[in-house]
Amino acid sequence: MLHIEMLQALHGDAFILHCKKGKNEGVVVVDGGPTQDSFKIVKRLDMLGTIDLMVLTHYDDDHIGGILAYIKRHKDDKPFPVKEMWVNCAYQVPFKTSPNISMMQAKKLADELECINHDLIQSGHPAIRWRKPVIAGEEKHLPFADFQILSPFEYIKELNDANFKKEIANISRNNNRQKGDLEISLIELSRNNKKSPNETSKQEVVNWSSISFILNCDNYSALMLGDSYPCTIIDSLKRKGYNCDDRKLVVDYVKVSHHGSCNNISNEMLDMIECNKFLISTNGGTGRSCHPDRESIANIIYHTKRDKSKPIHFYFNYEKEKIEKKGFQFIKEGEEDECLFTIHDGIQLFP
Template sequence: MSRIQTEFTILAAYNGDSILIKTFDENKDDFIILVDGGTPSTFDYSLKKNLNGISKINLLVLTHIDSDHVGGLIKFFKNSLINKIEIDEVWINQPNSDLNKNANEKALISVRQAENLKALIIEKKPYSKIREITIADNVINIKGLEFTILSPTVEIKDKFYEVYEKEKVSLNQENLEVNISLSIAEYSKSLKELNKIDFKPDSSINKDIYNSSSIAFVLKCPDVNLLLLADSRAEIITKRLKELGHNIESPLEVDYVKISHHGSLNNTSQELLSLIKSSNYLISTNGGTASHKHPARETIARIVHKTNRDEKLLNIYTNYKITDIKIRIGEFVNENDLEEGNWNIEHKNTFTKNDI
């Protein structure tokens, strides 16, 4: 099938991520990319209907093994729909070994799900190419589509594999599934005041190894450029962008940025944002869970009031209605916030070049 423009959708994935990209290759043939599957409920609620009519996924990416990214993929592979869809290539970072069936179920939920998914891939799609990804791959070109890998490093992938193996045989690991979006909501300060507060993540990279091992990349399509940050760490992406020659004067220019970790306080720094030039930022969340709420007001502040912004209107898009997110987490933005900074926030799921 011939396609003339890229269309991508940030699916309603509850507190998780699932992104479906419909673009075209150098021959103008369809090229379909699915990045993550959201929570287990995401498949039934949104992923299944968005995959209907698709006969081939050219690239499936599991950015990391947290439940809110892998759960929907497991349901997809267990559903009869999988038999109707060819999958050319899968990007997944995961050690090759058997799961210890006697390990603690709750503590090892992400490891169990990752093992389950990989077994399903091998069973259902034995001819799909399975590939590990790190920044050592640098730039990957698939039929004219260019993927610049920003995370993880080889060292972090190896550390993740070490933790992964330990978690399969231990009942009491410290480095379990760490979610660093927990913070006390700061709604009394203005966005400008919040942006002046230094970025200080709550957890180290090694103690947040699942998120730190996220596969993050720049996708250059024929008509649009996307920065997809998964749940990556700001420190890792900042270092990588600097290695690629970007700085405040010469930032990475992209059409859209999928903000890391659902807009968590601890994954988007002022320094990272200064290395990126874009007018469109996407946040994937329904507001989070009772103990882990997002997006953080501080993250909104850093995006809106970043140091090297141009004068163009800046857009922040959420994949759930603003009113629904506010019901879960409160007034993370208000009318007074919109009076400064020439910016807008709205709910939107599907995007094309024409929307810029």
């Protein structure tokens, strides 16, 4: 059994995964949305009681805000309501600060966890399991679910090395989405070549550190991509023996990376995945970062190896009208029938 809550977290991510494997049940929280929406997120998390696993994929404010607020709220609780945390902490992943990268919040979270564990141990309560970095290639087997970690790789620390940047030259195009994309057909957009990333961008280093994983429980599965880049996922899947022909990764759900940004998806990655249900968490974005990109929708619909006998289903946690009002229109009238896909908007719990 797997039930997924995709909470409304403005332009951020906040997921609750209700898992069951055999007779064992567990609750997994993945990210906590931005600081400005943390009160609402914490209120929902408080209703869960004990959280078996809390995952902070990376340190952007739209992921860490609610997590930090929750930790602060419960720091004096004994026992602490979170059993285990996956969080590659601030001093484990080197990157510089910028307005969108919450280095100080990451440091505060690390400090809070250190203090909480010290107090728990001193009072005879079990400490939170959190210290060890979560790295691609690891497998985690918990009583209620199994996890295969796809990112980040250990060589994340080399991201500041110019030589390493050469290896990632084709992961993304310029982030300035144009309204003119609406005038280009989805099939044409799907054929776009991804351009080189901006090598001066501090944001990319943080997204490269994003934790992504495959979750399996009973007969259900999900691919949770955080804000990861497709070349990392492709590399991990190939190392596990997956390919785009006779051994695709088959999952029930894909949480689309980075709120549907065209920088974080590729046809090659999609060709290796068999899935027709895609989750996109966004209210349309903030500032100049409007999501989802029409090109991302096009990639999912028209990548070469798509099984066209199965209609694609897109699930959004906000209403399409609200998303397009805050961002841009990303689908034209009639395209759902023409291109064999359906948009389900305002969905927060499924199946």
